[in-house]
Amino acid sequence: MxxxxxxxxxxxxxxxxxxxxxxxxxxxxxxxxxxxxxxxxxxxxxxxxxxxxIDGLLTTLRDPEFSHSLSVSLKVAFFTVLVLLFLMVPTTLWVHLSAPRWRGVVETVTILPYVVPPIALVVGVSGTYRSIAPWFLASNYSLVPFYAILAMPFTFRSLDVGIKALDLRTLVDAAKSLGASSSRVMWNVLLPNLRTSLINAAFLTFTVVLGEFTIASLLLKRTLPMYMAEAQGSEPQGALGLGLLILVLTTILFTLVSIIRKKDSTSINVKNINVGMVP
Amino acid sequence: MALAGISSLGQSDPKGGSHTRTPLQRFQLPVKFKPIGLIPFFGFVGLFLVWPAFSLFRLAIQPTKNSDISAMREAITGDYLDSFIYTIKLSLLTALLGVLLGSLLAASVLRIERPKWFRNFMTSFAGVAANLGGIPLAFAFIAALGTQGLITKMIDYFGVNLSDAGFRISNFAGITIVYLYFQIPLMFLIMVPAFNGLRAAWSEAAASLGAAPWQYWRYVGLPLLTPALLGGFLLLFSNAFSAYATAYALSSGGARLVPVQIRFFLQGNTITGKDNLGYALAAWMIIIMLITMTGYLFVRRRAEKWQQ
Incomplete structure (x- = not known):
């Protein structure tokens, strides 16, 4: 025993x-x-x-091809986050405020990107856009909408959870009854209260875009993972060093996000705001 | 920040006199216009996801040149069928092992109460590892278990030669081990909240009624965990099934996995007149994912209903 x-x-x-x-x-x-x-x-x-x-890594970091691919990846990541938030924040708010009966439909649609694997998506994309709008696929920024699609499931979930934690109706009605305009409600009431969800979604999207390989490689875009895959042949030490560096940076980013999340978890509720407004 | 923003609203808004218009009504549309705000969302998804996916099916069922069977049929015969079986087997195996080992890891980590930071550390690490994939992961395993890998060499030192034993980082066993690197943490992240949902009172109640620990797990614990285990299994399956970058980098593009095969058709370096096959393979992938994700949604709905 x-x-x-x-x-x-x-x-x-x-x-x-x-x-x-x-x-x-x-x-x-x-x-x-x-x-x-x-x-x-x-x-x-x-x-x-x-x-x-660390010479191998330094050689790679000095390579102009590297800085070019990094800047492509960073630009695409930035615009993906922007497009995604501009699309998903109003949509999620609208679902909760005006069309709660559509929540199930919207949620199901946001899971669709899991049904279409990236490799299948990119095959479909080249089967359609290549003949209709070749100029679109020629641009590096053609990655943006597809990356936004890939990031949609967890972005919706993050925002949905954040909004559910708020008493949205009360917040909006309170602000409105005090005379705030719709844009003011958005910028001064809703967005500050959703900042944890927003930061969460933005960081996750950012890391997903920086690591995405499938779509970029099949659309022949020179992003960071593409550069790494090619550098493995010519400068393997540098390529692996770069891979490790990216892993370390991603880990730091994730840790920061989880710290922000923990710090904020007490401040997102209506009770605090009511207390603040009593005097 | 939020507090400051909100408490200043009442005093500093210049047009504070909107008391005459009822603000609540101003914000509400008649019922039939409610979905109007969702048009950009549905438009975006339609344009960049649904349309490409549907075109894929349209292109896949078009009659093929120089062939009497459609591409959809050809994609599930011969070598292509073997590829699908290979991919499904790999996905099933990594999902099963991931469910088992990931759940065990979650149970083990939850047993350890001190030091306090340990649990958070493991959760953060799992968050990183579950999202790890693609090129860096393949690099790490080539450096560890490739023919010139560090671990390969260490095992060789103890008298076991991996490559003589038929092991390659790019074959079935190799890819399975690499995929477990993200499958186990993903299952860990699914199971931690599930285990936390089991209340201590339930095991105490079972014990006070005379149940042995195994009886508690058999009749109380396991049935309660079933939705999480089943949902996790389906999620892990689809995760492995749709993975591409890791397998591609491990095998330098030579893996027999369906996603890696599709690449050949898109680049067009195959026999002419078979372009449709690429579309058909992708279409079959979507069909399999559709079945898996429908199962996942069903399990999750059931679990949510039970929780309320």
Whole structure:
């Protein structure tokens, strides 16, 4: 019985330890490959800590092709976030304020991007737009609407959850009865209250766009992941170093978002606002 | 910020005298105009998602040149059928293993109460790992388990040669291991709230009525977790089924997975007159995803109904 108890106490720790090894080992291997100038064959105990360098990564970062692909990716990501929020914030608010009966329909439609895998979407896109509007697919910004589609499911969910946490009707009616115009209600009441949802959706969209490969590669756009995939052949150390750098930056971004989310979770409710308005 | 914005509304609005117009009415439209605000949304989705998806089906059922069977039929025969079976098998296996190992990980992490930051750390990490995919993930595993990988070399040191054993990072076993890297964390993220939803009072009640721990799990815990497990399984399946970038980078474009096969048709480096096959393969992918996601929505609706 005591042995059973001991096993019951020890197995979760053991299992977690194994899981951590599984998740960390590939990253460490990646780091070694990227930053150590010793081929695998001659790696042994005696030279394990020798010839570590970040030259490969630096070469890649200095490559003009890299900065070009980075700027393409950043621009596309920025406009995707913009388009997505301009489309989804009014839509979600409208669903909650004016057409609650349509919520189910809208929610189902926002899940549709999961039904059409990116590879199928891009095949359909080139089957339609290539013949009708070749100028559209020629532009780097043709990625924007399709990336907005990919980010739609979690953006809607994030906004929907944020709005449900508010007493939307009361907020709007209160602001209106105090004489605020519709745009003022939007900018001074609704958007500040939804900022956690907005930041959440924006950051997630940003990271998704920066990592997206399928659509960019089939539409032949020179985005960051495309650059990495090609650099693997010419400058493998730099490519892997860049991959690792992006992973680290993404992790930091995610951690920031979760910190913001935690800090904010107390301030999003109507009660606080009422208290603030009593005097 | 929100507080400041709202408390200033009452005092500083210059046209504060809108008491004559009732503001509530000003904001409401007659019922039949209600969906009007949704037109941009439906228009956007129609233009950039529904239209391309439907055209795909239209192009796929067009009669093919030099062939008496339609592309839709040809896409599920011979090598293409094998590709579909291969992809579905891989997706089923990674989903099953992901459900099992991810749920176990969630249960284990929830058992550990101290240090307090550990649980948050694991959740944040799972959030990153579940979204990891594509090129960097493939790079990491090539560096670890590729023929010249660090782990390959370490295992070789202990006398097991992976490539002699038939293991390649780009074959079935290899892709399965790589996909687990994002499948397990995804299931972890699904199961943590599900486990948290089980109240301590229920297991105490079962125990006080004389139930053994296994009886509690068999008759109370597991039935309550079923929607999360089933929904998670379907989500993981579709996640693996539609993945492309990782498999492409692992195999340098040579994998037998359907998504990787489609690429050949889009680039047009195949026998002429078979362009429709690319559309047909994509159309079949959508059909399989449609079935999976319908199942997922059904499970989720049932779970939501039960929670209310």
């Amino acid at each position: 005591a042995a059973m108890k001991f096993i019951g106490k020890i197995w979760p720790r053991l299992y977690i330890a194994i899981a951590i090894v599984f998740f960390v080992a590939p990253l460490l291997s990646m780091a070694r490959f990227a930053f150590q100038r010793i081929p695998m064959i001659s790696l042994g105990k005696d030279n394990l800590f020798k010839r570590w360098t």
